[in-house]
Amino acid sequence: MSEEIWRWDxxxxxxxxxxxxxxxxxxxxSCVERMHAVNPALNAVTMDLSAQALVGADALDAAIAxxxxxxxxxGVPVTIKQNIDQAGCSTNNGVVAWEKIVATADSPVVANWxxxxxxxxxxxxxxxxxxxxxxxxxxxxxxxNPWSREHTPGGSSGGASACVAAGIGPLAHGNDLxxxxxxxxYACGIVGLRPSFGRVPAxxxxxxxxxxxxTQIMSVxxxxxxxxxxxxxxxxxxxxxxARDPWWVGAPLEGxxxxxxxxxxxxxxxxxxxxxxxxxxxxxxxxxxASALAEAGYIVEEVxxxxxxxxxxxxxxxxxxxxxxxxLKTIDELGDADxxxxxxxxxxxxxxxxVEQYMNMIxxxxxxxxKWFLFLENYPLVLSPISSEPPFKHGFDTQGTPRMxxxxxxxxxxxxxxxxxxxxxxxxTSIANGLPMGVQIIGPRFREDLCLDAAAAIEKRAGVFTPIxxx
Numbered sequence: 001m002s003e004e005i006w007r008w009d010x011x012x013x014x015x016x017x018x019x020x021x022x023x024x025x026x027x028x029x030s031c032v033e034r035m036h037a038v039n040p041a042l043n044a045v046t047m048d049l050s051a052q053a054l055v056g057a058d059a060l061d062a063a064i065a066x067x068x069x070x071x072x073x074x075g076v077p078v079t080i081k082q083n084i085d086q087a088g089c090s091t092n093n094g095v096v097a098w099e100k101i102v103a104t105a106d107s108p109v110v111a112n113w114x115x116x117x118x119x120x121x122x123x124x125x126x127x128x129x130x131x132x133x134x135x136x137x138x139x140x141x142x143x144x145n146p147w148s149r150e151h152t153p154g155g156s157s158g159g160a161s162a163c164v165a166a167g168i169g170p171l172a173h174g175n176d177l178x179x180x181x182x183x184x185x186y187a188c189g190i191v192g193l194r195p196s197f198g199r200v201p202a203x204x205x206x207x208x209x210x211x212x213x214x215t216q217i218m219s220v221x222x223x224x225x226x227x228x229x230x231x232x233x234x235x236x237x238x239x240x241x242x243a244r245d246p247w248w249v250g251a252p253l254e255g256x257x258x259x260x261x262x263x264x265x266x267x268x269x270x271x272x273x274x275x276x277x278x279x280x281x282x283x284x285x286x287x288x289x290a291s292a293l294a295e296a297g298y299i300v301e302e303v304x305x306x307x308x309x310x311x312x313x314x315x316x317x318x319x320x321x322x323x324x325x326x327x328l329k330t331i332d333e334l335g336d337a338d339x340x341x342x343x344x345x346x347x348x349x350x351x352x353x354x355v356e357q358y359m360n361m362i363x364x365x366x367x368x369x370x371k372w373f374l375f376l377e378n379y380p381l382v383l384s385p386i387s388s389e390p391p392f393k394h395g396f397d398t399q400g401t402p403r404m405x406x407x408x409x410x411x412x413x414x415x416x417x418x419x420x421x422x423x424x425x426x427x428x429t430s431i432a433n434g435l436p437m438g439v440q441i442i443g444p445r446f447r448e449d450l451c452l453d454a455a456a457a458i459e460k461r462a463g464v465f466t467p468i469x470x471x
Contacts, residue, residue, distance in 0.1 A: 005030035007467055010076050010170045010230035014117070017075030020064060024057035024075030028119050031077035035122060035168045038146075041470040044153070044162035046082055046140045047089060047123035053077065056119045071117030073237050077169045078118045081160055083130045084175070084221070085204045086110045086120065094128040094137035097334045101206055108201035108242035109173055109221045116237035121169055124159030128339040129331060130175070131323070131346075133183055133411065134397055135159055138336035142394065145187060146470045147435055151391045154184030160224050161188040167467030170225060171234055175202075177219040178315065179386075179414025182440060185224055185426040187391040189436025189465040191455065192224045193231050196445045197421035200238050201245035212322040213362075216247065218315070218418035226466050228427065228456040235448060251446040258380055263299045264454065265379040266290050267413075272307030274412030276388035285429040285437040289383055289458045292429075296457035298381070305382065306371040308416035314368065315419040316408065318361060320350030342397040345404035365419060372420050373444070381454050382442040384413045386426050390435050413440055423448045427455040429462045436465060 005013065005027050016022045032050040039045045057075060064070050080086050083093040085103035087110075092098045106114065114120070128137045135143040135158025145153040146166040153162040157174030161184030164172050174181040176194040185192025200221040210216070223234035236253055268286055270278060290300045323331075324347055331343055353361065376382075388410040397407055408415070417424045422445055428438040439458070443450040 006034040006167045008170065009227050010073070010225055010233055013076050013170065014072060014074045014233070018064065018070050024060040024119065025054060027075045028053045028057040028077050028121060031169050032121055038166050038470050039168060042144050042146060042162045042166055043141055044124055044143050044159040044166070045079065045122035045168065046125045046159065049120050049122050053119045053121045060117060060119070071115065072233060073113060074117035076118045076171055077121045078113055079122045079124045079160060079163050079169050079172045080110055080120055081126055081157055081173050081175065082123045083126050084109060084173070085206050086123070089123055091204060091206045092139060093130055094126045094139055095334055096139045099139060103206050105205045107204055108245060109238055111242065112238050112240045115240070118171070118237070124163055124172060126156045126159060128335050130156035130180065132156060132339065132342045132397055133179065133407070134394065136338060144470070145391065146468050147189065148471060150393050151435060152187055152394055152396065154187035154391070156180040157184045157224065161185055161190060161192070164188070164190050164224050164226055165466045165468060166470055171230060172224045173221065174224050175219060175221045176418070177215065178319070178418055179411055181222040181224060182386055182414055182424060182426040183411070186386040186436070186438045189428045189438070190224055190226050191228055191231050191428070192426045193222045193235060193448065194417060194424045195220050195222050195235060195239070195448055196423045198247050198249035199251065199446065199448065201242035201248040203242065203244040212326050214318045214322050217421065218319070226464055228452055228459050231425070232452050249446070254449050255447050261297050261299045262381060262450070263301065263379045264293055264381040264383050265305050266300060266302045267305055267308070267382060267384040268302065272305060272309060273385065273388055274309050274312055274409035276409035276412060278385065278388050279390055281390055281432040281437055282385045282388055284432070285439050286383060286385055288429045288462065289439040292458045292461035293383065293454060295461065298454065300383070303379065306375055308384070308412045311368050311416035311419045312412040314361060314365060315415045317350050317353070320347035321353045321358060323347050324352070338398045345397070345401045346408070348401050349405060369420055372422065376444045380444060380447070380450055384440050384442065386413055386438055386440045387411055390432065390437065417442065421445060423451050425451045425455045427458050428465050429458060431465065
């Protein structure tokens with residue numbers, strides 16, 4: 001081989017395995033060797049599944065030799081976040097008391113990727129309860145960013161993003177309730193997609209009860225990878241119907257073509273971004289992405305939008321009240337000290353709602369969503385920061401309520417999308433002061449294809465920044 005297979009992207013591995021240019025065993029063995037070499041420095045993989053992945057690779061190679069179709073993700077080594085069910089594995093979600101909860105069936109995402117030919121080589125770290133933008137817990141400890149041990153790899157899919165950036169696997173699973181796919185992608189210099197609500201089926205058989213309503217309609221499953229083409233392929237495999245999720249919608253992955261040139265609205269106004277001051281490196285990334293889109297033939301304009309501030313504030317109020325009412329007792333009883341600090345500071349500033357107020361605010365969500373749907377009729381794409389600050393240093397979310405309020409303002413572009421139910425993709429643009437920078441592209445519901453096309457135009461100019469060796 002002219003280069004190690006672990007450096008290959010998803011599309012290349014899948015094509016090579018399907019054509020028998022390489023074996024699935026070779027692909028898995030290369031990524032497993034990389035995992036064993038770099039994971040000690042990252043603490044991204046918390047459960048090594050290499051033995052069963054190699055068995056699966058041999059079975060796949062035999063099936064291909066018999067002339068059977070291997071699937072679109074043929075032989076691709078992948079990782080799965082430890083907060084969703086995978087048969088025979090602990091669904092611990094970073095909580096010590098949940099370590100012995102072992103799934104007997106796969107969640108829809110795991111089942112769909114396996115059916116597509118992917119081979120799971122490991123489970124990835126998440127913060128306790130998956131409720132932080134940093135990945136650390138008492139069960140497995142801190143996950144480190146391959147770019148800098150001082151800075152967060154993001155959360156809650158921080159283990160997933162660190163794996164992809166460091167070459168442990170070209171594709172990882174994540175989920176996003178308030179930025180948990182997009183922020184880790186940003187922090188680690190990779191691509192991460194938050195699909196539309198209803199696009200990808202989700203269900204954990206081990207869950208003792210259904211999730212609260214706002215969590216149900218705001219949390220989605222999404223892929224992380226190094227290239228936009230890989231995300232496109234992964235989404236198609238991930239989005240297959242599963243009857244266990246009644247929210248799933250069988251919308252086409254490719255929508256009707258739009259009249260070109262497509263208009264892109266750019267958001268840089270602090271008032272629309274939670275009133276957070278925008279770091280110069282953040283604004284430079286947005287300008288670079290805007291220039292790339294303009295060169296690709298898009299009409300790029302800074303115009304008045306509905307903004308993210310109102311949606312993000314409602315996200316905080318609704319989620320804060322659900323956590324306080326239905327989850328806080330469990331967090332206080334079972335959570336580690338930093339999880340308690342972070343979640344406590346996050347919800348401390350949110351008002352306590354009566355049942356009537358909660359119902360009225362749920363209803364008001366429709367008004368905000370309608371404003372955005374109408375805006376996207378004229379500007380089908382929106383370009384914005386992912387965060388108002390470069391990736392944070394470790395400990396940023398455990399320094400008390402005043403600092404958490406700053407963090408929440410900075411993360412406004414992430415918090416707005418779950419409330420709106422819109423797709424958003426994080427794509428890297430550059431390196432600034434040794435850290436990756438990136439932007440977010442947002443589109444209409446079920447038009448991930450438009451987001452992916454625009455992200456590909458940015459990637460074509462900016463390039464691909466990973467895999468890298470841990471620093």
